[in-house]
Amino acid sequence: MRIRNLIYDGSFDGFLSTVFLVFEQRITQVQIQSQLHASDSLFHDNEKVFTDEKKANRVWKGVEKYSNSSGSYHLYYAFLSELPGIENVLLQYLQQLFAYKSDISKDYSNTSVLQVVQTAKKVSREKHRMEAFVRFRLTKDHLYFASVSPDFNVLPLIKKHFTRRYSDQKWLIYDIKRKYGLYYDLKKTEMIQLEFPKSFDFSRTDKDYFTDQELDFQDLWQNYFKSTNIASRKNLKLHTQHVPKRYWKYLSEKQV
Amino acid sequence: MSFERIKEKLNILADAAKYDVSCSSSGSKRSNKNKGLGNATGMGICHSYTEDGRCVSLLKILLTNHCIFDCVYCVTRKSNDVQRAAFKVEEVVSLTMNFYRRNYIEGLFLSSGIFKSADYTMERLVAVAKKLRLEENFNGYIHLKSIPGASDELMREAGLYADRLSVNIEIPTKSGLKKLAPDKNFEDFVKPMDKVKNEIIQFKAEKKIIKSTPVYAPAGQSTQMIVGATGESDFQVMRTADHFYNNFNLKRVYYSGYVPISNDSRLPQLGSAVPMLRENRLYQTDWLMRFYGFHVNEIVNKVHPFLDLDIDPKLSWALRNMHEFPIDVNTAEKRLLARIPGVGMRSVHKIIYARKFRKLNMDHLKKIGIATNRAQYFISCASNQLQLPDLTPERLKSIILQKSKSKYTGLLSNQLSLF
Numbered sequence: 001m002r003i004r005n006l007i008y009d010g011s012f013d014g015f016l017s018t019v020f021l022v023f024e025q026r027i028t029q030v031q032i033q034s035q036l037h038a039s040d041s042l043f044h045d046n047e048k049v050f051t052d053e054k055k056a057n058r059v060w061k062g063v064e065k066y067s068n069s070s071g072s073y074h075l076y077y078a079f080l081s082e083l084p085g086i087e088n089v090l091l092q093y094l095q096q097l098f099a100y101k102s103d104i105s106k107d108y109s110n111t112s113v114l115q116v117v118q119t120a121k122k123v124s125r126e127k128h129r130m131e132a133f134v135r136f137r138l139t140k141d142h143l144y145f146a147s148v149s150p151d152f153n154v155l156p157l158i159k160k161h162f163t164r165r166y167s168d169q170k171w172l173i174y175d176i177k178r179k180y181g182l183y184y185d186l187k188k189t190e191m192i193q194l195e196f197p198k199s200f201d202f203s204r205t206d207k208d209y210f211t212d213q214e215l216d217f218q219d220l221w222q223n224y225f226k227s228t229n230i231a232s233r234k235n236l237k238l239h240t241q242h243v244p245k246r247y248w249k250y251l252s253e254k255q256v
Numbered sequence: 257m258s259f260e261r262i263k264e265k266l267n268i269l270a271d272a273a274k275y276d277v278s279c280s281s282s283g284s285k286r287s288n289k290n291k292g293l294g295n296a297t298g299m300g301i302c303h304s305y306t307e308d309g310r311c312v313s314l315l316k317i318l319l320t321n322h323c324i325f326d327c328v329y330c331v332t333r334k335s336n337d338v339q340r341a342a343f344k345v346e347e348v349v350s351l352t353m354n355f356y357r358r359n360y361i362e363g364l365f366l367s368s369g370i371f372k373s374a375d376y377t378m379e380r381l382v383a384v385a386k387k388l389r390l391e392e393n394f395n396g397y398i399h400l401k402s403i404p405g406a407s408d409e410l411m412r413e414a415g416l417y418a419d420r421l422s423v424n425i426e427i428p429t430k431s432g433l434k435k436l437a438p439d440k441n442f443e444d445f446v447k448p449m450d451k452v453k454n455e456i457i458q459f460k461a462e463k464k465i466i467k468s469t470p471v472y473a474p475a476g477q478s479t480q481m482i483v484g485a486t487g488e489s490d491f492q493v494m495r496t497a498d499h500f501y502n503n504f505n506l507k508r509v510y511y512s513g514y515v516p517i518s519n520d521s522r523l524p525q526l527g528s529a530v531p532m533l534r535e536n537r538l539y540q541t542d543w544l545m546r547f548y549g550f551h552v553n554e555i556v557n558k559v560h561p562f563l564d565l566d567i568d569p570k571l572s573w574a575l576r577n578m579h580e581f582p583i584d585v586n587t588a589e590k591r592l593l594a595r596i597p598g599v600g601m602r603s604v605h606k607i608i609y610a611r612k613f614r615k616l617n618m619d620h621l622k623k624i625g626i627a628t629n630r631a632q633y634f635i636s637c638a639s640n641q642l643q644l645p646d647l648t649p650e651r652l653k654s655i656i657l658q659k660s661k662s663k664y665t666g667l668l669s670n671q672l673s674l675f
Contacts, residue, residue, distance in 0.1 A: 106606075106609035106610065106612075107610060107613040108606050108609065108623075108624050109614060109616055109620035109624070128301070131301055132301045132302055132303050133303070133304075134359050135358060136357065136358045137358070138357075138358075144357060144358070164295045165288065165293075165295040166357070167288055167291045167293075168291050168293050168393070169357060216259040217355070220262065220263055220266060220355075221360050223266055223270075224266055224315065225304065225306065225312065227266065227268075227270035227271040228270045228271070228273070228306055228312065229274070229306040229307050229308055230306070230310075231308075232515055232516075232530055233308035233309075233530050233532065234308050235307070235309040236307060237309075238305075238308075238309030239305050239306070241309075242302070242311075243304065251304060
């Protein structure tokens with residue numbers, strides 16, 4: 001039988017709408033792909049699925065009915081990993097969930113459950129890393145600005161953390177890879193898209209944009225970082241295990 | 257402010273504070289109020305790691321490294337020829353706020369050398385915390401050092417602004433303390449700890465009746481012991497830790513391998529290795545006591561006063577108690593699962609949930625994440641009804657060691673060759 005290749009718009013609602021379609025039409029041979037990553041294939045045709053919020057909500061209601069809260073957030077977290085093929089694992093999980101009609105999120109000897117749980121764990125680790133490694137720099141217009149390019153799409157997950165914590169300063173966390181940001185204007189936090197000047201270099205603290213003191217504080221922090229180290233206990237392996245090199249670009253203390 | 261001058265002070269006073277290993281920023285319940293800055297609920301965050309692999313979570317500094325005491329093990333001791341400096345209250349407040357706003361830190365860990373008197377010093381520490389809380393509306397994490405000998409009134413006030421308070425007893429035995437810190441006495445350490453303990457108990461009792469009772473040190477108390485400075489045994493260290501956990505409701509005891517900083521003949525010589533592996537084994541023991549349901553005497557005692565360096569303490573215990581095994585992972589209760597070498601508490605919980613769906617076999621267990629290289633000799637499950645071959649514990653230990661690669665191999669051969 002032909003495999004149907006369903007393409008959705010990349011949003012979580014889009015994915016859930018696709019799941020709705022699979023159940024509605026009892027499709028058995030199926031592959032779900034995001035249009036952001038879809039590749040044309042010679043062997044099957046791509047079918048575009050339209051995002052329908054109502055259908056998506058019905059699927060999600062079902063998920064919440066049968067899962068406990070950690071079960072449903074695992075699904076969302078795993079989805080945000082954007083890993084190729086994760087949609088198909090999530091579909092298998094959902095098919096089993098709706099067949100079993102009770103929480104399966106702790107069935108760790110079930111392959112798709114374990115895969116979802118482990119992927120969710122990876123995403124949650126990345127979320128935590130962003131909460132740790134985001135570094136704000138104060139711009140001339142009193143905005144605390146940070147740029148990131150996380151492995152997974154974790155901005156939706158860190159919104160609450162930063163909103164609670166930095167409620168008395170304007171801030172913007174911008175995902176360079178996915179080209180959108182979280183912006184807090186002292187009242188609410190929103191997802192925004194914005195254009196940067198061509199000359200803007202995210203890795204530099206340019207005096208044209210940032211306050212004069214900004215580099216001084218970075219300098220103080222670098223000094224602190226050096227002074228608090230105990231040289232006779234040096235353990236670079238442990239160090240890079242905790243701060244993998246791909247994150248160094250965010251950290252002023254790791255710039256030479 | 258003058259950045260150059262601040263930088264100089266920061267270098268001196270961060271350098272002097274770094275031997276305090278605690279950097280925990282978790283366990284507080286202080287949430288953001290009135291749109292202030294910061295939030296200290298729930299888990300801690302390590303914003304960076306030093307090159308020695310330790311978490312950088314708090315701005316950890318001394319208010320000053322001027323000190324009237326002459327404790328041999330301490331870099332800040334009066335007789336040591338080092339540069340001295342002192343922060344002003346406003347300087348610490350400004351650094352904390354500016355670092356926090358940039359998401360460098362979770363908060364402040366403020367300690368101090370003792371200048372003039374215990375109370376005079378404690379008062380300054382409290383002043384910093386108070387200013388941060390009341391004037392800056394700062395809701396991040398604050399860890400203050402309880403200065404040995406500080407008055408009850410000051411300790412009471414400290415707990416109103418700080419999330420955590422700690423006194424480092426530093427030397428695990430009274431005799432060691434007498435030898436290395438002749439100006440200090442044990443009671444001075446215990447007094448503020450006792451006060452804080454009682455305040456926390458009182459707070460919890462009052463909170464039940466009056467909801468608006470101001471919080472008192474919500475992240476509790478901790479202490480630190482230096483190991484490897486006075487020839488103490490692991491049994492002595494862990495017994496002291498156990499005593500403090502039980503009698504002062506401590507949240508944490510930290511173990512700090514002695515870093516040679518002095519050529520005093522009473523201490524290990526400059527250049528001798530920091531006992532990092534031993535330190536790690538002590539932490540593992542601490543975890544076994546606090547989370548795995550072990551009693552300290554099961555792991556270290558008069559007969560086994562030192563922990564094995566080449567294997568972890570749970571495995572050592574298991575090898576001494578082979579009659580407790582095999583444990584059936586599909587039926588055993590939580591307490592017993594926690595005793596299997598190679599199975600951590602996370603895996604224990606996963607096993608308990610997963611086995612409700614089907615009987616678990618070795619393949620499942622491996623995927624769940626248990627360390628089967630150790631665990632396989634101690635469990636029975638759906639795929640193996642373990643007939644423990646007649647292995648002596650010594651033989652089993654050498655099989656496990658041969659089959660596993662320890663990250664400590666290099667360190668171990670180094671440390672063992674010292675004996």
